[in-house]
Each structure stands twice: as C-alpha cells, then as structure tokens.
Amino acid sequence: MSVVVKIGGASAVEPAGALADIASIATETEIVVVHGGSTAVDETLDAMGIAPEYVETPAGVVGRFTDAETMAAFTMAMAGRVNTNLVAGLRDAGADAVGLSGVDGGLLTGPRKSAVRVSDGEKQRIRRGDHAGRIESVRTALLESLLAMDATPVVGPPMLADDGVAVNTDADRASAAVAGALSARLVSLTDVSGVYADPEDPATLIEQVDSDEGFERLQAAATGFMTRKVMAAREALTDGASEVIIADANAERPVSQALDGEGTRILGTAVQEVSSQ
Numbered sequence: 001m002s003v004v005v006k007i008g009g010a011s012a013v014e015p016a017g018a019l020a021d022i023a024s025i026a027t028e029t030e031i032v033v034v035h036g037g038s039t040a041v042d043e044t045l046d047a048m049g050i051a052p053e054y055v056e057t058p059a060g061v062v063g064r065f066t067d068a069e070t071m072a073a074f075t076m077a078m079a080g081r082v083n084t085n086l087v088a089g090l091r092d093a094g095a096d097a098v099g100l101s102g103v104d105g106g107l108l109t110g111p112r113k114s115a116v117r118v119s120d121g122e123k124q125r126i127r128r129g130d131h132a133g134r135i136e137s138v139r140t141a142l143l144e145s146l147l148a149m150d151a152t153p154v155v156g157p158p159m160l161a162d163d164g165v166a167v168n169t170d171a172d173r174a175s176a177a178v179a180g181a182l183s184a185r186l187v188s189l190t191d192v193s194g195v196y197a198d199p200e201d202p203a204t205l206i207e208q209v210d211s212d213e214g215f216e217r218l219q220a221a222a223t224g225f226m227t228r229k230v231m232a233a234r235e236a237l238t239d240g241a242s243e244v245i246i247a248d249a250n251a252e253r254p255v256s257q258a259l260d261g262e263g264t265r266i267l268g269t270a271v272q273e274v275s276s277q
Contacts, residue, residue: 006189
C-alpha cells in the first residue's frame with residue numbers, strides 16, 4: 001500500500017528529518033510527497049510589498065484569500081522555491097525525487113471558485129475572487145507511472161482549473177485528494193504532535209479516532225489551521241484513503257514513527273456514517 005506524506009509549510013516545520021526518513025523507506029514503500037508552503041508564500045508577498053490576507057469561513061476554516069497579485073507570489077513560491085528545495089533535499093538524501101505542480105500533466109484539476117463565504121465578526125459576507133479552485137480529479141496514472149519507476153513524486157499547488165488556468169488550492173485538501181485517489185495511507189506532518197483535546201496541552205493528545213462520535217469530538221477539539229487538517233482527513237477517508245495520521249514533522253523519524261503509531265490516527269470507521277449519508 002502506498003503512503004502519501006503531506007509536509008506542512010509553517011515556519012516551525014523543519015523538513016530535513018522528514019526528507020531523510022522518506023528517502024530511507026522509499027526503497028520499500030511507494031511514497032508520494034505533497035507539500036504546503038504558507039511561510040514561503042508570505043515571504044514572497046512581503047518581498048513584493050504585498051500584505052498576506054487570511055480569511056475564516058463560517059465553519060471555522062482559516063485559509064488564504066487569493067487575488068491576482070497573491071496568485072503570482074503563490075506560484076513563484078510553491079511551484080518554484082518550495083517544490084525545488086524539497087526535491088533537491090530528497091535527492092541529496094538518496095531518493096529519486098521528481099517535482100510536479102498540480103498543473104503538470106493535468107495532475108490536479110477541477111473548477112474555479114467564483115467566491116468564498118467568510119466570517120466578519122458575527123456577520124458573514126461574500127468575497128469575490130476567481131484565483132482558487134476545488135480539486136475534483138487526480139491523474140493517478142501519472143503518479144503510478146512514476147512510482148513504478150521507483151521514483152518519489154513531490155506534488156504541490158497550484159492546480160489546473162477547468163478553463164486551463166493555474167489557480168490556488170489548499171495543500172491539505174490536495175494531499176487528501178491524492179491519498180483518496182491512490183487508496184493510500186495519509187501522514188499529515190505539522191508543527192505539533194497531533195490533535196489535542198485541549199489545544200494548549202500536549203498531554204491531551206487524541207491518539208485514535210475510530211467512530212463517528214470520536215470524529216465529532218476531534219472536530220470540536222480542532223482550532224485554527226488544525227480545523228482544515230481534520231476536514232481534509234475526512235475528505236481523504238471518504239474518497240478512499242485507508243487511514244489518516246496527523247503527526248509531528250519535527251520528530252526524529254517523523255514518517256516512520258507516525259506509521260508505527262505516533263500522532264493522531266483517524267481510521268475509516270470514523271467517517272463511515274458520514275460517507276453513507
């Protein structure tokens with residue numbers, strides 16, 4: 001069974017350990033890497049003299065609002081700097097890494113979003129914009145052909161909209177789409193050890209979620225950017241992933257340790273009732 005590893009782009013995530021770990025197990029396990037890059041995008045925007053803008057949906061999901069200028073910075077940072085650096089790091093560690101954006105070969109495709117509903121205090125409003133999209137299709141044959149060559153695909157946004165234009169897409173949801181399409185295990189690496197029942201107390205780590213009631217508790221515990229990761233976990237499992245693990249990117253061997261039981265493990269049984277509705 002293949003493994004999709006999502007490497008977060010927060011400044012607190014140091015990817016070197018994950019890259020070395022991936023390279024060490026890629027000889028025996030098929031691995032696809034999906035990456036974020038929020039810090040790199042913010043740094044690029046800052047260099048361009050543009051203030052980054054984040055918005056929150058009524059469901060509590062925090063994400064980047066992408067206008068035309070932000071999209072230019074997003075493409076430079078994601079498809080350029082972040083993807084190239086991860087591929088170079090993996091190749092240096094011994095993996096035959098191949099970098100791809102979601103645009104390459106039509107790997108990640110779907111419709112544009114014409115607007116997003118956001119929370120503004122106690123009110124809700126519509127923000128218009130057409131530089132983001134929703135993934136509906138993953139070209140699995142492209143990934144499978146690379147895996148058959150013992151290569152390690154490294155995938156990141158942007159995605160390709162139905163009208164042939166590159167647009168922003170969330171990296172957590174991209175990893176969910178890839179894991180679901182490949183019926184893979186998804187290891188989502190971030191800057192904490194998993195989801196905490198009390199977000200301020202690492203001792204309250206939720207170790208396993210295997211029922212719909214447990215998933216409801218997981219959703220209630222997730223705050224900020226973790227909300228998006230839990231939402232992506234549900235999408236991955238609903239679409240065919242075998243399990244999702246949210247774990248610490250800065251552990252000594254983060255992928256191996258996650259696969260061996262560390263982090264928050266979310267099983268397919270946690271979304272069976274949701275999937276059947």
